[in-house]
Amino acid sequence: MVEDKVLDLVAQRLSSNGDLNSAECAAVLELPRVIVSYDAGACIVQEGAPCMQAGVLVEGIAFSEIGWQHTRRQIVGLHLPGDLLDLRGAVTSASGETIMAATDCTVAAIPADALTSLLHGKPRVAHALFVEILSEASIAREWIMNVGRRSARQRLAHLCCELAWRSREVGIGDGQSFPLPLTPEQLADATGLTSVHVNQTLRKLEADGLILYRDAAVRILDEGALRKEAEFDELYLCPGATH
Amino acid sequence: MVEDKVLDLVAQRLSSNGDLNSAECAAVLELPRVIVSYDAGACIVQEGAPCMQAGVLVEGIAFSEIGWQHTRRQIVGLHLPGDLLDLRGAVTSASGETIMAATDCTVAAIPADALTSLLHGKPRVAHALFVEILSEASIAREWIMNVGRRSARQRLAHLCCELAWRSREVGIGDGQSFPLPLTPEQLADATGLTSVHVNQTLRKLEADGLILYRDAAVRILDEGALRKEAEFDELYLCPGATH
């Protein structure tokens, strides 16, 4: 990844959130940052740890989890390239979630004060960032719905639909396939199930010809049927859209 | 409620989020607004509807829900006095959740453009608002954990702990009691259970001497035991705190 390009995806995202002009885009692209690489399985942010920076996921896939004394954990979000990591850490000086690298990741770390002065100097960038956070919150609400009111089969189907959509948005995969580099246990922690049941359910989704799950990637075979099963409606992923 | 006092709680909240000076507080207090009353059961905000304003809950208790074609719904958040309602609606012109009044409510509606110009003119207020949204997001993540990884008993215990804490924060109830004006069915929709099971579980919590649930209010009898059962840790409710 060329050094100059690392913030392209965020700038693009914020720009589509808030319709930024070129000066505002430039301000985002010129944010000071430090590029950091993480191996798959590494911890990018530790829950509760003091923190003076925000991160931008440049390459790779990561996830956020919260836990209860290492005995139980819940994955509360997945991050694709272009996503902001741990804004809470930058804004409140302490992160509220642990962020782990699911694959090898490269992250652009942005000092909190640089972010703060950008927000103070460029209110429309702040507005775009608002939209970004609200978008994440919207996804979180849909996840509550997912684990609270859907069957195992629907939960996994919905997760597939969401990731297919988001992957397309950032240009990952070929449209019908997307990477899903999570172990069965991590999928279980994301959907509120057990790894055993995740396995059995994915097998059934395969047997029914809806998806193909191989080599840490999913190929969607019958998107219409999958969306219908999952009760998937992408509106929650498009906060900027005026419907 | 005296007209001048309606925004006191928000100003106080934002001030504690971002340490605002008196000019910034005043700017919040002087926001233009229209006071609107809603009967219990009324719809304050409709999911997907166009929307050009934010709301501040002044009195009463409300909740947010998302649904799937009226066949299934999930309550994704509870709102107490001082909470902001539907910021997403104000920022993106379309709300992503339905907000219903659980009791009679009075809401201060604030025009989106007034909010926007406040944010542009007073960056530290914008910062405080960031913290507020991130706090809501933190609660949402904890709710994912609740419905995804805890037993029925724990879910209800955790909800009680959260509401007891938040009620104290805004000066509702007497410290050990707080209003819980939700029907069994609504409690079920908030915890990802059925009304039948909610009833049976609440009875057991009562039989075990942890809580007393009468007349749309909960009295906590053994807070230590309840917190332990619920795995409750209030840190997620205190985003501003530096731990």
Added chain:
DNA sequence: CGATGGATTGAATCTAATCAAGGCGTGTGG
């Protein structure tokens, strides 16, 4: 006073968790 709808309680069913065993891949050491 009877009718209606939600709350409550108990019993049966089912989904998902837990328990248990086997397979596969990886990495290590002989």
Added chain:
DNA sequence: CCACACGCCTTGATTAGATTCAATCCATCG
């Protein structure tokens, strides 16, 4: 280079918790 051990994925069988079904109670309202 092969053998073995280890851990995790995978699959099947049993158990437990939550749902669904069904009946009754209670409050509200006409």
